[in-house]
Amino acid sequence: MSPIIALLSGLLFAFGLGLAGMTAPARVIGFLDVQRWDPSLLFTMIGALIVMFTAWRIRARRERPLAGGSFPAAPPAKLDGRLVGGAALFGVGWGLSGFCPGPLLVSLGAGVDAALILVPSMLVGMGLHQVLEGRRRSEVLPATEPPL
Amino acid sequence: MTSFLQSLLGGALIGLAASSLLLLSGRLAGVSGIVAGLLQPRQGETLWRALFVAGMVAGGVALALLRPAVFQPAAARPPLVLVAAGVLIGFGTRLGSGCTSGHGICGVSRLSRRSIVATATFMLTGAATVFVSRYLLGAA
Numbered sequence: 001m002s003p004i005i006a007l008l009s010g011l012l013f014a015f016g017l018g019l020a021g022m023t024a025p026a027r028v029i030g031f032l033d034v035q036r037w038d039p040s041l042l043f044t045m046i047g048a049l050i051v052m053f054t055a056w057r058i059r060a061r062r063e064r065p066l067a068g069g070s071f072p073a074a075p076p077a078k079l080d081g082r083l084v085g086g087a088a089l090f091g092v093g094w095g096l097s098g099f100c101p102g103p104l105l106v107s108l109g110a111g112v113d114a115a116l117i118l119v120p121s122m123l124v125g126m127g128l129h130q131v132l133e134g135r136r137r138s139e140v141l142p143a144t145e146p147p148l
Numbered sequence: 149m150t151s152f153l154q155s156l157l158g159g160a161l162i163g164l165a166a167s168s169l170l171l172l173s174g175r176l177a178g179v180s181g182i183v184a185g186l187l188q189p190r191q192g193e194t195l196w197r198a199l200f201v202a203g204m205v206a207g208g209v210a211l212a213l214l215r216p217a218v219f220q221p222a223a224a225r226p227p228l229v230l231v232a233a234g235v236l237i238g239f240g241t242r243l244g245s246g247c248t249s250g251h252g253i254c255g256v257s258r259l260s261r262r263s264i265v266a267t268a269t270f271m272l273t274g275a276a277t278v279f280v281s282r283y284l285l286g287a288a
Contacts, residue, residue, distance in 0.1 A: 002173040006196040007203040013165035013177060013249075014207020018218040020158025021151065023211070025222035032271070032278040040155040045252065047159025048166070052257035055167035065174035072176050075260040083262055084269050086244020087251070091270030093236030095277025096229055098222045100248040101241060102179040105201060109208020110219050117227055121234020126184045128235070129242035 002067055014106045020044040023106050025098025025114070032095050166254055169200075178250020179204070180241035223288030244270075 021027040021040060030038030059071060094100050099107065099118055107115035166177035175196065182197045211218055225233075241247040244266050246255065251270075255263020281287040 002175075003195050003199045005169065005172045006175070006200040009165045009169040009177065010200040010203020011207045011210075012168070012203075013162055013179075013200075014204045014211065016158050016161030016163075016165055018158070018207070018211040018215065019161060020155050021218070022158070023208075023218050024220040026220060029222060029278055029282075032274045033282065034275050034279060035283060040151045043152050043155040044159035044162070047156040048163040048253045049159075049257045051160050051163025052166050052253055055163070055170055056258050058171060062171070065170070065172055067172045069174040071170070071174045075255065075258070075262055077261050079262060079265055083244050083266055086240045086242065087266040087269035088240070088244075088273045089236050090240030090244055090247060091273030092277045093233040093240060094248075094270060095274035096236070096281065097225065097233035099233075099237070100179075101183060101237065102204065102247070102249050104237075105179065105183075105204040106208035106211065107219060109205035109210075110212035110216075112219050112221065114221065114225065114230055117230040118234040118237070121231045122238035123183075123187070125235035125238020125240070126180075126187055126242050127238075129239050130184075130187060133242075 002069065005067060013102065014109070016048075017103050017106050020047075022100075022103045023110075023112075025103075028098040028100075028103075029095070162249075162253065163257075166249070170254070176250060176254045178246050178254055180238075180247040181245070181250050184242055225287075240270075 017023055022044065027038060027041065030036065031041040062071075065071060090100075097114065097118055099114070101122065104115050104119055104122065108119050169175045169177045173196070177200075182200050185193055185197050186201065237247075244251075246263065246266060248267075248270070251260075251263040251266040256267055
């Protein structure tokens with residue numbers, strides 16, 4: 001059941017992004033332009049937040065998701081440099097290209113030229129983080145397991 | 149339909165997609181996290197992620213056929229700029245644990261302190277980047 005839900009949710013997500021204008025990078029850059037601000041994507045955020053806020057209220061009254069499994073754990077409250085630094089770097093990439101990850105996947109499906117460069121580069125960035133994170137972990141937290 | 153109404157409705161659809169994933173299967177619709185999870189496959193965590201991504205890409209195929217105007221391109225960027233932007237998007241969303249969907253929609257609507265700070269941060273640096281590239285460097 002869960003895989004079908006994921007497929008349909010992804011499909012609906014893509015239609016929402018397209019209808020909202022998130023797949024038009026010029027619109028996104030206009031939203032980020034403080035000199036000539038295009039506020040239309042603010043309405044997208046408001047629409048998404050109202051629906052999702054309601055979903056969290058419904059979630060609070062339920063023990064389990066309808067198709068089984070469990071709900072995600074509460075988010076940690078701790079702020080740190082990684083959160084802020086990572087968000088800051090992402091924002092630069094977002095402002096340079098006018099794309100964030102969701103609209104990139106949708107644009108990849110549509111064969112948009114920029115997405116054909118941006119998606120592989122994004123995967124490289126994720127892989128780079130995975131490698132550096134693995135290295136950091138092994139330095140900060142040396143293996144405590146005795147060798148077999 | 150005016151663009152504001154269309155943006156509002158599009159946002160509501162995004163919210164509906166994220167809500168159904170949460171309430172039906174208990175998953176967060178954070179796109180960068182879902183994609184990154186495919187790079188580090190774990191038992192029971194791969195199929196739903198792959199299908200969510202497949203749904204988004206298939207949605208793009210359908211939109212390209214039904215409403216190609218939604219893919220209105222931006223002014224062209226040099227390929228090297230796009231590569232840098234892509235790497236920053238991938239690396240930054242992993243370091244910061246989320247993007248516009250995970251932090252901006254799922255997290256902010258849950259009033260998560262981390263997500264509110266992350267969203268304010270990427271909006272700020274996004275706006276700063278557009279300001280510098282458009283008004284100081286003269287990009288379109």
